[in-house]
Amino acid sequence: MTSTRVLYHLVRADFLERVRRYSFLVTLAMAVYLGYGCFTGKVVARLDDYRGVYNSAWLGSLMTLVATVFLSLVGFYVVKNTIQRDQETRVGKILATTPMTKSFYTVAKMISNFAVLAAMVAVMALVALLMQALKAEDPNLDLWALLSPFVIFALPAMAFTGAMAVLFETLPVLRGGAGNVIYFFVWTALLAAPVASLDKGATVSRAAYFSDFTGIVSIMGQMQQDLHKIDPHYTHGSALTIGDTQTTRKFLWTGLRGSPALYLSRVTCVLLAVGLALLASLFFHRFDPAREWFSRKARKEREPAVANGEPVVTFTSPPQAAAHLTPLQRSQNAASLPRLVLAELKLMLKGHRWWWYAVAAGLFVASLVSPLEATHGGIAIVALLWPVLLWSQMGTREARFGTASLIFSSEGSLWRQLPAVWLAGVVVAAVTNGGLGIRLMAARDGHALTAWIACTLFVPSLALALGIWSGTSKTFEAVYTVWWYVGVANHMPGMDFLGTTAESARPAMFLMMAAALVVASYLGRRAKLAYA
Amino acid sequence: MKLSIERVSKQYRGKVWALRDFTLDLRPGVLGLLGPNGAGKTTLMSILATITRATQGRVLWNDTDLAENPDAIRAVLGYLPQDFGVYPNLNAVEFLEYLAAVKGLDAAASRRRIDELLNLVNLADVRKRPLGGYSGGMKQRIGIAQALLNDPQLLIVDEPTAGLDPEERVRFRNLLSELSGERIIILSTHIVSDVEATATDIALISSGTLVAHATPEELLRQVEGKVWEQVVPSDQLTAAKQKYLISGTTRRSDGVHIRVLASAAPNGAQPLAPTLEDAYLYCLTAHRAGAAA
Numbered sequence: 001m002t003s004t005r006v007l008y009h010l011v012r013a014d015f016l017e018r019v020r021r022y023s024f025l026v027t028l029a030m031a032v033y034l035g036y037g038c039f040t041g042k043v044v045a046r047l048d049d050y051r052g053v054y055n056s057a058w059l060g061s062l063m064t065l066v067a068t069v070f071l072s073l074v075g076f077y078v079v080k081n082t083i084q085r086d087q088e089t090r091v092g093k094i095l096a097t098t099p100m101t102k103s104f105y106t107v108a109k110m111i112s113n114f115a116v117l118a119a120m121v122a123v124m125a126l127v128a129l130l131m132q133a134l135k136a137e138d139p140n141l142d143l144w145a146l147l148s149p150f151v152i153f154a155l156p157a158m159a160f161t162g163a164m165a166v167l168f169e170t171l172p173v174l175r176g177g178a179g180n181v182i183y184f185f186v187w188t189a190l191l192a193a194p195v196a197s198l199d200k201g202a203t204v205s206r207a208a209y210f211s212d213f214t215g216i217v218s219i220m221g222q223m224q225q226d227l228h229k230i231d232p233h234y235t236h237g238s239a240l241t242i243g244d245t246q247t248t249r250k251f252l253w254t255g256l257r258g259s260p261a262l263y264l265s266r267v268t269c270v271l272l273a274v275g276l277a278l279l280a281s282l283f284f285h286r287f288d289p290a291r292e293w294f295s296r297k298a299r300k301e302r303e304p305a306v307a308n309g310e311p312v313v314t315f316t317s318p319p320q321a322a323a324h325l326t327p328l329q330r331s332q333n334a335a336s337l338p339r340l341v342l343a344e345l346k347l348m349l350k351g352h353r354w355w356w357y358a359v360a361a362g363l364f365v366a367s368l369v370s371p372l373e374a375t376h377g378g379i380a381i382v383a384l385l386w387p388v389l390l391w392s393q394m395g396t397r398e399a400r401f402g403t404a405s406l407i408f409s410s411e412g413s414l415w416r417q418l419p420a421v422w423l424a425g426v427v428v429a430a431v432t433n434g435g436l437g438i439r440l441m442a443a444r445d446g447h448a449l450t451a452w453i454a455c456t457l458f459v460p461s462l463a464l465a466l467g468i469w470s471g472t473s474k475t476f477e478a479v480y481t482v483w484w485y486v487g488v489a490n491h492m493p494g495m496d497f498l499g500t501t502a503e504s505a506r507p508a509m510f511l512m513m514a515a516a517l518v519v520a521s522y523l524g525r526r527a528k529l530a531y532a
Numbered sequence: 533m534k535l536s537i538e539r540v541s542k543q544y545r546g547k548v549w550a551l552r553d554f555t556l557d558l559r560p561g562v563l564g565l566l567g568p569n570g571a572g573k574t575t576l577m578s579i580l581a582t583i584t585r586a587t588q589g590r591v592l593w594n595d596t597d598l599a600e601n602p603d604a605i606r607a608v609l610g611y612l613p614q615d616f617g618v619y620p621n622l623n624a625v626e627f628l629e630y631l632a633a634v635k636g637l638d639a640a641a642s643r644r645r646i647d648e649l650l651n652l653v654n655l656a657d658v659r660k661r662p663l664g665g666y667s668g669g670m671k672q673r674i675g676i677a678q679a680l681l682n683d684p685q686l687l688i689v690d691e692p693t694a695g696l697d698p699e700e701r702v703r704f705r706n707l708l709s710e711l712s713g714e715r716i717i718i719l720s721t722h723i724v725s726d727v728e729a730t731a732t733d734i735a736l737i738s739s740g741t742l743v744a745h746a747t748p749e750e751l752l753r754q755v756e757g758k759v760w761e762q763v764v765p766s767d768q769l770t771a772a773k774q775k776y777l778i779s780g781t782t783r784r785s786d787g788v789h790i791r792v793l794a795s796a797a798p799n800g801a802q803p804l805a806p807t808l809e810d811a812y813l814y815c816l817t818a819h820r821a822g823a824a825a
Contacts, residue, residue, distance in 0.1 A: 325648050325711075328641060328683035343633040353623030373657045402617025406678060410635045411606040417634050530585040531602035 006100065007108050014082060014112035019119060023472075027078045029119045034066050034449055035127030037242065039134065044247060045220065047227050048237045051247040054131065055138035056146035057255030061219050063128040063524075064149035065240050067121050068214040070159040073187050075158065077119065077180060077478045078163040079113040083284070084175070103281035106166050110277035113162030114155075121154045145255040152256070153215030156269035160213050163276035170283040177389040180477035184485065191216070209265035213272075216240065218262060227251055236468035337423075340416055344424035347397070348390050360386055367435025371444060377500055380436040381488050384459070384498055385481070387432045391460055392476045394425050395467025395521065408529055418464075418525050422518065424462025447507070451499025454510040458497050461517035467523035533685060535580070535716055540589035542575050542740075550575040551740040554589070562712045564727030565720040566812055567737035573720040576737070577690045580718065582612040587757065593686070607636075610684030612675045614691045614720075620664025624655055624674055627663055628681060635682045642681070649677040652707065654700070668695040671689055676704065680711075683730055687717045693726050706731040724809045734808075736815050743819045751811040757808050760792045760801035780815045793817075 037043035038059075044051055052058030086092035095105065128146060132138070134267045168174040168183060204249055208217050210473040220238045227234050232253050305343035363383040367375040407413055430437065433456065440449040459480070466476040487495025490503040499505025535558040542551040551572045556625065567573050578584040580591060582602045591598040593605040618627055625646060632642035650656045653673040654659055658666070672695045679687060689708075689771060693701045695766050708717060708730045722729060727734060727748075734751055737742040744751065759779075764772050765787050772778065780791035792798055 120685055257736045325652060325680070325683070326644060328637075328645060339639060340633045343630045346626065347619060347622065349629060350619075350626070388627055397619075401619055402615065403619065405578075405581070405583050405611065405613040406616055406631060409606060409609060410631075411603045412604075412636065413634065414638065531582045531599065 003104070007104070007111070010100075011107040011115060015115045016110070017085070018079075018082070018112075018116050018396045023078065023470075024116070027074065028120060028123055030074065031067070031070070031456060032054055032127060033125050034070055035063065035124055035131065038066060038127070039131050043242050045223070045238050046237075046241055046247055047220075047223060047251075049246070049248045050227055050231075050234070050251050051249075052223070052253040053137050053250050054135040055140070055254075056132060058253050059132050059135075059147035060125075060149045061212055061223070061253075061256065062322045063124050064154050065216055065219055066212075067124045067150070067154045069191070069216060069240060071117055071120055071154075072157055072161045072191075072214055073184070073482075074478070075117045076161050076165050076168075076183055076187070077474050079116050079162055080169055080180070080183075080474070081110060082109050083166070083169040096287040101281075102284045102286055103278050105286075106170065106281040106284055107274065107277045109169075110159070110163045110166045110273060110280075111381070113163050114159045114273075117158035117162055118155060119373075121150055121158060124154075125150045127453055130513055142255075147236040149215070149219065149256060152258075152263075152266055153277045156273070157214050158265045159273035161272050163273035163280070165275050167280040167283075170280040170285075172283070177392050177473055177477050180474055181385070181388055181481045184478065184481040186330055188485070190214075205485075206261045209261050210268060212265070213269055215266075218265070219256065223253055226253055286326075308372075337416060337420060340420040341427070344417075344420045348393060350422050350427065352390075364432065364435045367433075372439050375436050376448070378499060381431055381484075381500065383433045383435070384455070384488060385427050385484055386480065388477060388480055389473075390428050391425055391463035391480070392467065392473035394421055394460060394463045394476075395465070395469075395525075396471060396473045399471055400473070412446060414522070414525060414529060418522065422442075422460060422464050422521065425463055426456060429456040429459050447502065447505065448499060450504040451507040451510075454507040454514065455498045457514040458510040458517070461514040461521065464521040465517040465524065468521050468528070533714070533716060534592075535686060536592040536595075537576075538590050538592065540579060540586045540591060542572075542579060542584070543587045549740055551579075551586075552577040553741070554736060554737075554742055556742060556745060558716050558718070558733075559715055560712070560716055561732035562708055562717040562719055562730050564731030564734045565718055565737060566722065566724065566727055566734060567743075568722060568816065569766040571737045572740040573722075573737055574690055575740075577611075577613070577720050580605075580686075581609060581613070581688055582606055583613075598766065603738060604726055605686065606683035608682070610679035610687040612679040614673055614694070617673055618663040618666070618674060621662055623662055624650060624659045624677075627674065628678060631678050632681050637679070637682060637692070639684045645681060645683070646677075649680055654678045654681075654703070656660060668794075669697055669700060672696055673700065677706075677710050678791070687711065689718070690720045691722075693723060701726070706758050724807075724812055728808045735798070736812065736819075738816055738819055739751050744815050748808055751808065751815065752821045753804050755793065755811045755814045757803065758793055758795055758814065759806045760794060760797050761804050762792055762798050762801040763787045764790060770821070777813065779807075779810050 034043060043062075043066055045058075045065060049462050052062075083092070086095065087293060125147060129141075132141060132146070164183070164186075168179045171179070172180070174182060190211075192215060194208045194217040208221070221239075224234075224236055224238055228236070360383075363379060363386060367379040370379055391399075398407050407417060410417070435454070437449070437452050437456070440452055462480065465474045466479060467473060470476075483495060483497070486492055486499045487504075488500060492503050493504045494506055494509070496504035496506070497510045499507055537554055537556040537558075540551055540554045541549065543549050554572075554576060565576070566574050575584070579586050582598060582605060585599070591605075593608075596604040598605055619630070622630065628649065629642065632646065637645070647656075650659050653676050655670060655673055655677070658670070660739060663671065666674065672692070674688075679689060693704055695703060705726060708719065711717060712730070712732065719727065719730060724744045731748060733745065734748055735745045736751075762772070763784075763786055766783070769781070769788050769790070772792075776790070777793040778790050779793055782789045791804065791810070792801060793810055797803070
């Protein structure tokens with residue numbers, strides 16, 4: 001079998017496995033919803049108060065921008081599980097015994113990721129086509145103007161995103177929840193760097209082309225140049241906005257102008273993607289359990305004990321005497337909820353390295369001794385992100401570790417275990433951000449303290465609901481990180497669940513949301529149990 | 533103490549029926565649930581363990597309908613699923629303590645019980661090691677221990693000896709026999725020797741239906757006088773397989789000794805005492821032939 005054929009089948013099998021999953025349909029629905037947002041004017045590429053006439057060129061470019069910005073973030077989380085799945089399904093162990101090289105595997109996975117993301121891009125291209133027909137601002141359909149932005153910008157961006165997902169999956173620290181959080185900041189930095197140059201003027205520099213993996217600078221830069229020719233008073237303001245944004249004026253934009261630098265930058269983006277996939281192969285463990293950190297630790301523990309130079313078998317030594325089981329009295333079945341909460345808390349906290357606890361303790365102490373303003377506006381914000389990987393286990397742990405059948409066949413799993421998980425999450429929130437709570441109590445700041453309580457209840461409720469309904473910890477890790485960044489770190493009213501400023505705090509709203517999320521968690525778990 | 537399974541059927545998505553009109557009444561003792569792969573054993577176990585809901589029919593525990601009060605059965609249930617996981621960062625004691633809390637066991641009682649169980653499954657030496665470092669057989673033994681945590685009146689074990697070494701397999705069989713006094717144990721497996729060693733009753737299941745429910749002696753009586761040994765040259769083995777229902781072959785210096793299941797003796801064949809494996813094969817083949825007709 002030729003390499004091309006092997007590659008084709010590897011990518012095909014992976015692609016089919018993924019697109020037949022429910023999560024793919026959900027993401028596809030989100031892509032369509034964004035397209036609908038463009039149609040209804042909720043998602044707008046705005047240049048001061050201008051937008052383009054809805055012709056093929058503008059719609060193709062608008063939808064490309066939406067696709068690259070949205071899918072380069074959300075799409076990453078959708079596809080960052082391809083190697084993990086091979087591991088979980090044990091297909092990886094079969095693949096590892098074939099002559100396939102590590103670089104071949106990681107490149108194939110990158111292509112497979114790309115194929116999944118490209119399918120979503122194709123849906124958005126279709127939406128752009130429909131939108132032009134339905135909006136009817138320009139009846140002339142120019143297929144090249146409509147589709148070329150997708151080909152030139154969206155597809156290379158998807159290749160880059162797919163490669164980043166493979167790289168993150170192969171790097172030991174980044175393959176878990178920490179990688180999901182870190183990617184958001186990497187993505188923000190990658191997006192912000194060229195965008196900053198866009199605000200300075202209408203001319204897109206060659207360097208900006210090459211650092212612009214989503215194409216947002218390249219496309220909007222050209223839009224700015226063209227608008228400036230039409231309206232010299234235009235101030236170079238531009239934004240891709242979501243929400244109720246009013247544009248009062250329209251201008252005719254005829255489309256992208258290609259240039260060697262532009263094309264070269266896009267080719268470079270694809271080559272960079274391949275390079276990242278090849279780089280990933282250096283870290284790829286080829287499903288060797290000995291190269292997993294945990295297995296190293298476990299193997300060390302499995303090494304036979306040695307007494308006087310002679311190995312002592314410790315694992316299957318026969319019992320010294322006949323084992324005895326004391327009959328259990330039925331009245332002994334009376335474990336209290338606090339004991340179960342402690343058990344859940346222990347489970348949540350186990351397995352983290354010493355430095356995790358050291359940082360958490362450091363943040364706690366710092367929030368106690370720092371000026372209240374510094375605590376409220378800085379340390380508490382960081383302390384709120386630190387336990388994200390503890391919360392993200394909530395509602396997903398049973399499925400992730402295959403213990404669902406053991407737990408859900410136990411008496412009162414819905415009424416005892418679920419509340420215990422939630423309470424354990426609340427305890428984590430209260431303790432890790434407890435420094436701020438104590439300070440607010442001491443300062444007798446009732447409003448801020450209410451916001452702190454709302455936050456303490458809201459965050460674990462969000463984690464539990466998202467965990468139960470999505471079945472994966474990634475959803476909370478991604479949603480929470482974005483929400484934390486936009487709402488808490490940037491003090492956005494309505495989004496700031498910690499209430500970092502008096503203006504941005506909405507404690508009543510978050511208390512209500514927490515209650516709604518608890519109900520959603522209950523209903524989600526109830527729906528998953530055969531007998532509630 | 534009784535468990536009644538009344539005309540239970542289960543249909544999965546795609547219109548696949550995993551169980552059809554399955555009816556069985558169980559009293560204390562060990563029921564060996566035997567059947568080929570895909571027969572519906574695991575589906576039945578999952579229904580009894582309240583993991584999945586029957587599409588039709590009902591299950592009664594001491595006359596309480598499982599659909600109306602699933603906790604009635606959960607309170608007395610010990611369940612070892614075919615596939616289960618463990619929390620890799622917890623050690624054996626922590627994992628069992630966690631499950632004891634989930635099952636609602638009192639702290640002091642569960643501590644004593646965990647000590648006894650770890651001795652019983654021969655994991656006391658490694659009780660403080662993270663489960664992530666356990667071998668498959670050791671994880672299986674942890675599974676056995678958790679199933680016995682609440683001293684269950686109903687113990688359901690699905691392929692419990694998978695992954696166990698011969699010594700541990702024997703220990704487990706003995707354990708099941710010891711436990712079988714005042715409780716109902718359902719042992720689902722396709723390993724006939726496990727059932728042979730422990731079961732007081734056997735239920736044969738195929739294509740989601742109950743083929744037979746009898747004691748081992750009754751099943752053996754069905755094939756009495758129908759098991760033969762014939763010696764054939766190696767080159768005639770393929771032809772013999774096409775002609776007879778063969779339950780075993782052994783190569784010896786005088787040729788291949790085949791174990792034939794037939795109503796009449798093949799040429800030169802000698803009668804043999806039947807085993808449960810013979811009975812299992814005979815019943816299943818007869819059932820399939822009947823279904824095909």
